[in-house]
Amino acid sequence: MIAPIASHAGLTDTQGFVAAVVLGLFFGFFLERAGFANARKLAAVFYFYDMAVLKVMFSAIVTAAVGLWALGAVGVLDLSEIYLVPTHVVPQFVGGLILGVGFVVGGYCPGTSVTGMATGRLDAFAYSAGILGGLAVYGEIYPAIESFTQRTDLGEITFPDLLGIPRGILVALVVVGAGLAFVGAAKLEKAFASRRPRDLAPT
C-alpha cells in the first residue's frame, strides 16, 4: 500500500492545497466541457430531451468505482483509509428529495454553480447567493431538527460491508446497471426530442 498518499507518505498543508487547486482545475474544466456551467443543460435531464447529467454522472461514478476497486485489489490503495460520510438513511433520503427540488428550481447544484459563475452566468451568481442564505438558515433551524438528522444511523458503511458481497462483484453490477441506464437514456432522448426548446442547437 502506498496510497492514500496523504496518510502514507504524508502531505504538508501547502502540498495538499496545491494538489487541491490542480485537481479542481481539471474538475472544473471537465464540468464546463460537459456543458454543466449551463443550467438549461443541467435541468434538461428532468425533461428527458437531454440526459447528459445522467450520462456524465454515471460514467464518472463507474470510472472511479472501477479504479478504486482495481487499485485496492492490487494492493496499491487502502480503501479502508478513505473518508466515508456516515450513513443516516432517512435524513439522507429526505435531504436528497429536497436537493432534487432545489435542482429543478435553481438549475444548478453547488459544484456546477461555481462553473456557471466562472463562465459569466448571472443565474449561477443568484443561485450561489441562495446557497449562502440557505446555509445561514440551516445554522438557525438545526437545533430544532438535530434529533431528526441523527436518525437511522448506520455509521460508515458501504454495500460490500452491508451485504457481505465482494466489492468487485458489486462494481460489476454498477457497470452493468450504468450500461442499461445509458441505453435507456438514449431511448428517452429520442422519445422526448420534440421537447427540446427550438432556440437550443440540436446535438
Place this chain on the structure above:
Amino acid sequence: MKGTSGRGPEAATAQPYWNPYLAGIGIGLVLLATFFIMGRGLGATGAFSALLVWVMSLFSTEYVTSNPIHSGYWNDGSPMMVFLVFLTIGSFTGAAISAALAGRSGWSIGRGPNISPLARLALAFVGGLVMAVGSKLAVGCTSGQALTGGSMLNVGSWTFMIAVFIGGYAVAPLFRRQWL
C-alpha cells in the same frame, strides 16, 4: 463580448460540448486521483460553508463559534484554509479556462424562452436556498455524496442519489415554464 444580452452561448457561435461519456470519464479520473492523493473525494458545499463562516466571522466570531453548524467550519480561525476551498478555486479557474477556449464566456442568464430574466434569477436564488438545506441534511451534495460516495459504494450516498432523482422528477412538471 458576445452573449451579453442573450440567454447564453447556445445561441452564439460557441463550440459544441464534449461527448458526455468522455467528460464523465475525465471527471471520474479526477475523482480517482483525489481519492489516491488525499484519501477523500470531491465536494462543493463545504467551500460555501467556509466562505459563509469567514464572512460571518468578520461581524461576529462569537456567533460563528457558538453555532452548532457554523462552528464546524471555524477551523481554529482559518475557515478558508481547507481542502474544499482550494479545490473550488481550482474548479472556478478550470471552468473559466475551458469556457474561454471554447468561446462560451460572457454574461448571460441560463433560462428557457418563456421566463423573464428577473423571474429566472429569483428562482435560481430560491433553488440555491432549498438546495443548501437539502445538502446539509444529506451531509453532501452531488459532488460530495453522489459522485464521491457513489463510487465508494457508500450506502447513504446511493440512498441520497435515488432521492435526488425522485424529488427532481416529482416537481419538474411544475417548473416547465422556466426551462422549456
